[in-house]
């Protein structure tokens with residue numbers, strides 16, 4: 001299996017020759033993360049995105065995994081504020097495609113957003129649900145201006161053509177959100193307009209982030225983020241805390257505009273460093289208790 005892979009700091013990018021190879025790479029990464037988490041903490045707390053990931057996970061990735069789904073808890077990186085039987089409901093689509101297909105993966109595996117509330121209330125309600133799964137018993141209070149964030153074992157993120165991820169869109173005020181775990185958005189440029197979304201501080205706290213992107217259609221935005229280092233939401237995914245691994249699994253078509261020479265990833269380093277120097281808000285609090 002020939003593929004190109006590059007790594008700088010905690011960001012690795014693998015470009016497989018074919019979609020099938022990229023799927024195998026994605027499945028291997030996900031199986032590994034689940035194994036590490038379940039071995040260490042007897043649970044696997046994962047956040048999933050909507051869009052094309054749903055079908056890929058259900059039909060191509062989860063069937064490949066050797067894992068105990070009884071230990072999984074599936075949260076939503078974002079959710080559209082529509083009824084669960086609406087064709088645009090992320091949870092509704094996951095339920096339809098996953099329930100009854102994988103032993104141990106039941107309705108109780110999911111932690112859905114309460115879409116019967118207003119979008120503002122749904123964000124607050126989801127954050128309080130998260131706090132019950134990610135309790136913090138801290139010895140000392142945090143310094144003023146710092147907040148605690150949940151540490152997901154894994155977040156599966158998508159990437160839109162404008163560089164958005166979750167429901168964090170370029171130029172949107174939510175790009176600057178530094179304290180909420182879950183935020184409401186009422187003007188999503190990607191319909192439907194009303195959603196709740198995890199915020200950047202939560203993404204940056206995860207133990208690892210995996211992206212699976214294939215096809216020519218993703219090549220331009222990947223180039224803008226990985227090569228041109230445009231400060232789009234997808235770029236901020238790379239600037240996580242040091243103890244978070246970011247893994248981009250691409251096929252040749254999606255990675256077709258990434259230079260093949262080895263040293264291009266080193267060019268990413270100064271950009272990552274410069275952004276973090278300017279925005280140290282996501283520093284891990286040393287008293288954080290590891291899960």
Ligand SMILES: O=C(O)[C@H](O)[C@@H](O)[C@H](O)[C@H](O)COP(=O)(O)O
Pocket residue numbers: 049050051052053077078079080090157158159160164165166167190
């Ligand atoms: O619910 C959503 O809309 C997603 O969470 C969103 O962030 C998605 O991941 C991207 O828009 C990519 O979507 P595709 O994978 O379908 O291109």
